[in-house]
Amino acid sequence: MTRTPEDISHQLLDAARNAGADAADAIVLDGSSVSVEVRGGALEHAERSEGADLGLRVFLGKQQAIVSSSDSRPETIQTMAERAVAMAREAPEDPFTGLAESGQLARDWDVQALELFDPSPEPSADSLMQDALRAEATALAVPGVSQVSDAAASYGTHRVHLAATNGFSGGYERSSRSTSCVAISGEGTGMERDYDGDARTYQSDLRSPEEIGRTAGERAVAQVGxxxxxxxxxxxxxxxxxxxxxxxxxxxxxxxxxxxxxxxxxxxxxxxxxxxxxxxxxxxxxxxxxxxxxxxxxxxxxxxxxxxxxxxxxxxxxxxxxxxxxxxxxxxxxxxxxxxxxxxxxxxxxxxxxxxxxxxxxxxxxxxxxxxxxxxxxxxxxxxxxxxxxxxxxxxxxxxxxxxxxxxxxxxxxxxxxxxxxxxxxxxxxxxxxxxxxxxxxxxxxxx
Structure with missing residues (x-):
């Protein structure tokens, strides 16, 4: 069964307690991203990544230590907790460290009202490439633009969950979508560059690739001389x-x-x-x-x-x-x-x-x-x-x-x-x- 960031964060807290920590908090981030870059009307680079990152902070009185990993297996979580507690024992005291009091914690929130995640389907690598190509082509069509050094598009999502032994537990999910273009005007030692780009949470809010490419090109041309x-x-x-x-x-x-x-x-x-x-x-x-x-x-x-x-x-x-x-x-x-x-x-x-x-x-x-x-x-x-x-x-x-x-x-x-x-x-x-x-x-x- 696939474990969620919330599951993993609470497993980290349990491991910290079992290892002897007086208190602890854990943060878990996971997500995926896909990005493409084009040049000269063709795909130059494409990358997709998926993964999770874990962070555990433990306290022994006013001593603290932090460990992190990208491996969420149970044996790794146990090792992380044991290592963190051992490190905390050797750490100097910090009179200002420590978790929040219970009365300070956030209790009720409305993540939906913030609209942090776009529910529309994830764009394909091909659709991202087409956006980047459209931005590049529009920039190259601006009189005076000699080349486009980079046109790119990307999409990503990530989830975050925070939990602590003071009783707090909460998380949310984000999405992001971007398009960018870097245009170059002139030749030789007289070359100038400028850019434009846009990054939004919702795909529907993103400015068009044509607008981004045109603006990048016009800005680069304006720098000539x-x-x-x-x-x-x-x-x-x-x-x-x-x-x-x-x-x-x-x-x-x-x-x-x-x-x-x-x-x-x-x-x-x-x-x-x-x-x-x-x-x-x-x-x-x-x-x-x-x-x-x-x-x-x-x-x-x-x-x-x-x-x-x-x-x-x-x-x-x-x-x-x-x-x-x-x-x-x-x-x-x-x-x-x-x-x-x-x-x-x-x-x-x-x-x-x-x-x-x-x-x-x-x-x-x-x-x-x-x-x-x-x-x-x-x-x-x-x-x-x-x-x-x-x-x-x-x-x-x-x-x-x-x-x-x-x-x-x-x-x-x-x-x-x-x-x-x-x-x-x-x-x-x-x-x-x-x-x-x-x-x-x-x-x-x-x-x-």
């Missing part, structure tokens, strides 16, 4: 494609693990303004069909909608149980984990207040400056918030895009930059992080 911009202080607009990275730096600084270590430029900012007064940053793990949605976190606590920043003011940290205990606070239900490591704080779906102007309006108002559509590398000081990243995009003169630029660096201090962001109204509502294009006046730009 890129050169370095001027050096100086200019307005910089972060295109909606990459603007969420700025908010990501804010989230990283507000992560409870960083705060507990004292390694964050936000350490002294709780209750203070970190964004413009009219902007809020909302976390919502209950949005249907979105990859960041979930009914409970990796420690069995209920997730919840919350304002991380409300009217510009930072309201709290992102906490799991360990960081909350270190900071003498309550967990925000934001624990995430894999099978081989302990839980750590992580954010779910985010949305930033949108502005009342279009992207074109902001470009017009910025006058002369840089529109950033791609970034590479980063130098960010976690203690001070000093920020420096390589960037490429388009130079704007008199509110109009004039030519593509590359090989430049943008810099500033996140503490100051984030207070000056001006949002457009162009955020895509189906992304896990809904962040519009963001204009910041007076950033340092290093080009020629």
């Amino acid at each position: 890129a050169r370095k911009p001027a050096t100086g202080s200019f307005p910089v607009m972060f295109d909606e494609r990459i603007s969420s990275s700025l908010i990501g730096h804010l989230l990283a600084a507000g992560n409870g693990a960083a705060i507990a270590r004292g390694a964050s430029w936000l350490t002294d900012c709780l209750g203070q303004q970190v964004l413009p007064e009219h902007l809020s940053l909302i976390e919502d793990p209950y949005r249907p069909r979105i990859s960041g949605s979930r009914p409970f976190d990796a420690e069995g606590l209920p997730t919840r909608r919350r304002a991380i920043v409300e009217n510009g003011v930072l309201t709290g940290w992102t906490l799991d149980l360990s960081s909350a205990r270190q900071l003498k606070m309550q967990s925000t239900g934001n624990a995430a984990r894999g099978v081989s490591g302990p839980p750590s704080p992580s954010n779910w779906n985010l949305s930033l207040t949108q502005g009342d102007q279009t992207r074109a309006d902001l470009l017009r108002d910025m006058g002369t400056g840089l529109l950033v559509t791609s970034m590479i590398g980063s130098t960010i000081n976690p203690n001070t918030g000093d920020y420096s990243r390589g960037a490429s995009g388009f130079w704007v003169e008199n509110g109009e895009i004039t030519y593509p630029v590359n090989e430049c660096t943008i810099a500033g201090n996140l503490r100051d930059l984030l207070k000056r962001i001006i949002p457009a109204n162009d955020a895509r509502p189906y992304l896990s992080r809904i962040v519009p294009s963001l204009l910041i006046e007076g950033m340092t730009l290093a080009g020629n």
Whole structure:
């Protein structure tokens, strides 16, 4: 008889108890995926995988150890438990570790309302290949595209189940479907590349391969003739494609693990303004069909909608149980984990207040400056918030895009930059992080 992830997780707990653990939790992931890549009108690579991963965490008082495996046979589970308990005996004590109390646990949730799994039939490898071929063909049809380096499509499902000796037991199933295309324009040293792609929970929500291929091609062609911009202080607009990275730096600084270590430029900012007064940053793990949605976190606590920043003011940290205990606070239900490591704080779906102007309006108002559509590398000081990243995009003169630029660096201090962001109204509502294009006046730009 085939065992479910729930069956396996409870077998892991039983084995841990029998091996002498005071407490334990177990996470089991299983699933399958199929992906194809095409090139030159033909299949280049196809892959299908199926498997399960098991993670067991055991406690001896305040000592803990974690073991993982991809083998769910009973003898392996027994060995995992024995090894974990032996490791825990040698581990140093951690005063902040431990399972949630019974009263903290999620009790009732409605997985169906989250629509995490598409019940429609799994697409065949051939249908995935046809999607990738359609994206490639459309990109190649864009005048100026010289080749397509990669066109791909994939589908996957996975189940997760979490159980612990404190009485928690819960799981859910997800599906994912994606199509992507990378186009190249120009020849020789003048080649430029750009991409487009889409990933959704439901196949029916996915953008068409033709739209994805065409957009990738047009973006690549628009980069032809890129050169370095001027050096100086200019307005910089972060295109909606990459603007969420700025908010990501804010989230990283507000992560409870960083705060507990004292390694964050936000350490002294709780209750203070970190964004413009009219902007809020909302976390919502209950949005249907979105990859960041979930009914409970990796420690069995209920997730919840919350304002991380409300009217510009930072309201709290992102906490799991360990960081909350270190900071003498309550967990925000934001624990995430894999099978081989302990839980750590992580954010779910985010949305930033949108502005009342279009992207074109902001470009017009910025006058002369840089529109950033791609970034590479980063130098960010976690203690001070000093920020420096390589960037490429388009130079704007008199509110109009004039030519593509590359090989430049943008810099500033996140503490100051984030207070000056001006949002457009162009955020895509189906992304896990809904962040519009963001204009910041007076950033340092290093080009020629």
